[in-house]
Amino acid sequence: MNKPALYLSAASSISHQPTFGNPGFSAALRPVEASSALISPDYKAYIEAGLLRRMSKLLRMSVACAKDCIEQAGIGQPDAIVVGTGLGCLQDTEKFLNTSLTVEGLLPPTSFIQSTHNTMAGQISLSLGNHGYNMTHTQNTLSFEYALLDAAMLLREGDRNVLVGAADEHIDILENIAVQLGFEINAPLTSATSFFVLSAEKQGSAKAALADVYTSGGTAYGQEDIDAFLDRNGLRAGDIDLALCAGAPVPGVTRNLDYLSLAGTYPTASAFALHYAVDLLGTSGEIKNVLICNGLRKSNLGLTLLKAIEA
Amino acid sequence: MGVCITGIGVVSAIGMSVDENLSALRDGRTGIGPLHYLRGTKASLAGEVKASNDELRAALGVGTEYVSRTSLLGLQAAREAWGANKRSGVIRTGLISATSVGGMDRSEVFYKDYLAQSNPDYRLLTTHDSGSTTERIAKELGITGYINTLSTACSSGVNAIMLGARLILQGVLDRVLVGGSDALSGFTIDGFRSLMIYDDQWCRPFDDSRAGLNLGEGAGFLLLEGEKSLELTGNKPICNVSGWANAADAYHQTASSPDGKGATLAIENAIRRAGIGSGQISYVNAHGTGTKNNDHSESVALQNVFGSHIPPFSSTKAFTGHTLAAAGSIEAVFSVLAIQHNLIFPNLNYHTPIAETGLVPATQLETGLEVNAVLSNSFGFGGNNSSLVLTKYE
Numbered sequence: 001m002n003k004p005a006l007y008l009s010a011a012s013s014i015s016h017q018p019t020f021g022n023p024g025f026s027a028a029l030r031p032v033e034a035s036s037a038l039i040s041p042d043y044k045a046y047i048e049a050g051l052l053r054r055m056s057k058l059l060r061m062s063v064a065c066a067k068d069c070i071e072q073a074g075i076g077q078p079d080a081i082v083v084g085t086g087l088g089c090l091q092d093t094e095k096f097l098n099t100s101l102t103v104e105g106l107l108p109p110t111s112f113i114q115s116t117h118n119t120m121a122g123q124i125s126l127s128l129g130n131h132g133y134n135m136t137h138t139q140n141t142l143s144f145e146y147a148l149l150d151a152a153m154l155l156r157e158g159d160r161n162v163l164v165g166a167a168d169e170h171i172d173i174l175e176n177i178a179v180q181l182g183f184e185i186n187a188p189l190t191s192a193t194s195f196f197v198l199s200a201e202k203q204g205s206a207k208a209a210l211a212d213v214y215t216s217g218g219t220a221y222g223q224e225d226i227d228a229f230l231d232r233n234g235l236r237a238g239d240i241d242l243a244l245c246a247g248a249p250v251p252g253v254t255r256n257l258d259y260l261s262l263a264g265t266y267p268t269a270s271a272f273a274l275h276y277a278v279d280l281l282g283t284s285g286e287i288k289n290v291l292i293c294n295g296l297r298k299s300n301l302g303l304t305l306l307k308a309i310e311a
Numbered sequence: 312m313g314v315c316i317t318g319i320g321v322v323s324a325i326g327m328s329v330d331e332n333l334s335a336l337r338d339g340r341t342g343i344g345p346l347h348y349l350r351g352t353k354a355s356l357a358g359e360v361k362a363s364n365d366e367l368r369a370a371l372g373v374g375t376e377y378v379s380r381t382s383l384l385g386l387q388a389a390r391e392a393w394g395a396n397k398r399s400g401v402i403r404t405g406l407i408s409a410t411s412v413g414g415m416d417r418s419e420v421f422y423k424d425y426l427a428q429s430n431p432d433y434r435l436l437t438t439h440d441s442g443s444t445t446e447r448i449a450k451e452l453g454i455t456g457y458i459n460t461l462s463t464a465c466s467s468g469v470n471a472i473m474l475g476a477r478l479i480l481q482g483v484l485d486r487v488l489v490g491g492s493d494a495l496s497g498f499t500i501d502g503f504r505s506l507m508i509y510d511d512q513w514c515r516p517f518d519d520s521r522a523g524l525n526l527g528e529g530a531g532f533l534l535l536e537g538e539k540s541l542e543l544t545g546n547k548p549i550c551n552v553s554g555w556a557n558a559a560d561a562y563h564q565t566a567s568s569p570d571g572k573g574a575t576l577a578i579e580n581a582i583r584r585a586g587i588g589s590g591q592i593s594y595v596n597a598h599g600t601g602t603k604n605n606d607h608s609e610s611v612a613l614q615n616v617f618g619s620h621i622p623p624f625s626s627t628k629a630f631t632g633h634t635l636a637a638a639g640s641i642e643a644v645f646s647v648l649a650i651q652h653n654l655i656f657p658n659l660n661y662h663t664p665i666a667e668t669g670l671v672p673a674t675q676l677e678t679g680l681e682v683n684a685v686l687s688n689s690f691g692f693g694g695n696n697s698s699l700v701l702t703k704y705e
Contacts, residue, residue: 081559087440088462097422100501112502113565113692116411117441117462122693125559131576134559134695135470138413138462140442146459150474153481180433217458218449267440299446 005209005307006155009199010072011278012065014040015192016264019275021068026279031261034188047127054110055123056092058169058193062120063127065195066163070128072205073197079159080133081121083167084147086140086267088117090171120167120193133159141246141294144268145215145302148198152213155200165195166271190264194271196278202309207282211305221301226250226293229303241287242280244273247295260296270294270302281308312538314476315548315704320391320490321644322384323529323631324358328391333648336656337676341630343513343525346495349416354500355511358527358632360384373451379414379438382447384530384637385492389448392532393488398453402540405457405484406449407475408532409467409491411636413441416494444492457484461636464691465598466557467491468639469699472533473555479537486540490532490640499635500526506565514601514633515660516626517610517672524600527632531640533647548704550647553684554585560694566604571612573696578616578686581698585684592622592700593682594655596642597672598690599626600633605690610668623680625658625673639689639697646685646701653682 013019016036017029038061043052046064055063062083070078096111113119118136125134133154137146144166151164169191178185197203198210214229230236237252246269249256263272270292277290287308294302321328324342325335335342343358367383368376371390385408398404417435424431438444445460457478461470468491475489493499503509503526510523536546558580560573567574582589598609606626613621627645634641649655655677664671684702691697 086442094422096502097419097498098426100498101419101423101426107501107505109502109505112505115502116464116692118464118691118693118695119564121463122559122564122695125561125694126564129561131559131561131573133557134463134693135474135557136461136463137459138441139445139459140440142459143442149483153477153483156481157477177433177436181437215459216456218446218455 005211006152007199007202007206008196008208008210008278009203009206010069010197011275012068013192013194013272013275014061014065015272016190017262023279024283026276027283029262032188032190032264038191056089056114058089058167059114059120059123061193062167063123065165065193066124069163069195069197073161073203075161075197077128077130078132078161078163078197080154080162081124081130082135082147082151082162082164083121084137084143084268085117085120085167086138086143087168088138089115089119090169094171094173141267141296141300142215142217142302144271145213145294145304148213149215151198155198161197161199163195164198165193166268167193168266168268185265187260187265190266192263192266192272194275207309208278209307209309211307214303216301218299220299225301226303233305235289240289240291243291243293244277245293250291250293269296274304277306281306314479314552315536315541316533316550316552316647317536317546317548318392318394318534319644319647320388321531321641322360322387323634323641324360324527325630327387336630336645339657339659339676341659343632349495352497352500353504354509354526356513356525357495358525359495360528377434377437378447379444380416380494381410381413381444381492384494384528385444385448386451388490388530389452389488389532392534393452396544402485402543404454405478405487406445406454407459407461407471407487407489408445408448409461409471409636410441410444410493411462411464411467412493412496412499413444414438415496415498419497463695464693465635465638466689466691466695466697467636468531469687469689469697470557471640472552472643472699473557473697475535476552476555479535486534486536488532488534490530491637492530493528493635493637495526495528508602510601513660514629516599516601516628516658517606517665517670518661519663519665521601521603521606523602525632527634529631529634529641530637531644533643550650550704551702553702554581554700556580556584557697560696562694565692567608567690569608571608571615573694574609574612574690575615577696577698578612578688581700585700585702587684589617590620592684592686593680594649594685595622595624596646596685596687597624597626598688599628601628607665607667609688610665610670613670614668621670623655623673623677625656627656629659642687643699643701646687649682649685650701650703653680654678655680655682
């Protein structure tokens with residue numbers, strides 16, 4: 001694959017960790033605790049008060065990260081907005097489901113409007129006044145990788161800067177469902193949003209390049225998929241300084257790190273891993289190649305390769 | 312050669328197959344009526360697919376009862392579009408479906424029991440997430456690898472076709488089955504009622520008296536192939552996917568702008584991408600939901616793009632109801648049929664032009680015109696506007 005690298009010109013996350021407005025956060029990150037809560041910025045700095053009142057938590061998080069990214073990248077408007085979400089706006093979905101099953105007569109529409117999966121991407125376009133391509137991918141644990149693939153295609157089609165991100169939120173019933181369905185969960189269930197500006201050309205401060213993204217669904221995968229991915233990028237496992245994994249560690253790499261222990265568990269947690277990697281590449285001179293290996297679900301594999309940009 | 316359509320499949324309120332849908336479109340026969348299969352909703356009329364879940368499962372050979380109606384409808388249409396094609400080790404094949412409700416039809420059964428604390432069956436939730444409805448279709452067809460779901464409300468179906476075409480042109484895939492599927496649910500019926508845009512009478516797209524939409528359900532799928540795939544399958548192209556565009560209206564979370572900004576951008580860019588002039592569009596399959604807001608905004612957009620030379624246009628929503636994420640793909644199948652058979656479908660229930668715009672849609676089945684290029688529009692919540700241009704294969 002001889003595709004030109006793409007550049008990560010900005011990254012912004014709101015999560016259960018001190019990620020927002022905190023470059024260098026990766027150095028001091030500890031595993032996320034079950035008792036942890038979302039760390040919210042002062043949304044008023046990013047969203048006008050009247051709008052803010054009507055927005056759900058996930059929308060506030062998404063719009064704040066999007067605006068932070070645009071500011072970091074120093075671009076007026078992205079050419080496109082692409083979002084991945086595994087489960088969409090769960091809080092409003094549950095709220096409207098509840099209302100619809102229990103209330104007779106006229107129902108308030110707000111939670112229905114905000115239950116739609118593309119509410120985040122739509123609200124960002126509204127907040128920025130952006131008329132470009134606006135897309136929402138929702139493919140379980142690979143939702144973010146599919147968004148990233150779309151963004152990469154847009155840049156190859158001629159776009160210059162694409163805002164791409166992920167958003168998923170926790171609601172209380174999820175723990176109950178996980179127990180009832182026998183899901184094995186090793187890190188607490190969390191909410192988070194991560195957004196990035198992916199650019200065709202290197203902007204001043206960019207420290208990380210996106211070399212490649214790969215997804216595979218509906219079939220068991222093995223080491224040969226990872227080897228083939230590295231091979232098409234001219235690399236071997238030994239060239240990888242850090243593998244950020246959900247699921248089994250990658251054999252042969254210098255170091256493995258379970259990113260769910262940092263992000264918590266949610267369908268698009270690989271976006272947190274991407275921000276972590278971008279932050280690390282921006283602060284550590286040692287690390288050159290980072291592989292994100294998303295095996296959160298056994299039949300889905302997402303691989304993302306990042307490279308340090310030489311100064 | 313570009314991107315070719317070599318297979319189509321559709322299920323909607325007007326039929327279980329392409330042939331049944333075509334025959335109803337020719338006869339001007341609607342599928343909208345009182346609800347028979349989905350019980351306990353407040354809608355007086357909707358476009359239901361005329362089969363129960365058990366009947367669909369039996370016909371499709373799906374054993375498990377833990378399957379969303381969205382998957383069953385999707386599988387029905389996807390199988391028809393896939394036809395006798397076989398899996399291949401050399402043709403890189405993908406599946407993209409679009410849905411807005413996903414498995415909500417099953418989740419609301421669960422949640423009702425959950426609220427009543429009457430032994431809720433948590434396994435019903437395994438089909439909740441939209442991605443799982445696509446994974447089920449992929450599994451039944453034996454497609455693995457690139458399996459993706461788009462969810463951009465009512466424009467989703469067109470976006471799936473657009474993404475599939477781009478993946479082929481960029482050489483990521485050789486062929487891709489693209490479409491959309493949505494089942495009726497109490498959730499969406501209540502949702503559109505809460506917005507006061509659900510008409511209790513039969514919907515009347517582009518009519519001055521229009522008062523809202525009737526929801527429908529169904530699925531549409533199209534098999535897209537690039538040059539390499541065509542050489543290996545030997546399939547005969549039916550049409551080309553020539554133009555596409557998506558643009559954000561950035562006006563309001565649910566309403567469309569009065570100047571039709573997003574819609575105008577989508578239509579203009581799709582026609583430009585097709586490399587033809589606006590005068591070469593033979594027919595417009597409009598979004599035309601029957602809401603005050605959409606039909607006005609879409610009419611303004613058509614005037615913005617075509618001036619006083621608006622091609623024959625109609626909305627087929629009064630046949631099928633508004634099938635949300637499936638609408639764009641069902642209407643793409645109808646657009647293929649328009650090209651294949653040189654047809655312009657009637658816009659049912661139209662009597663009086665919208666006062667502000669005065670546009671008159673096609674009201675009778677037109678069989679005497681050559682249909683070479685069709686523009687199909689789908690506009691959704693979040694200001695998500697998409698247009699598609701399909702052209703006769705040459």
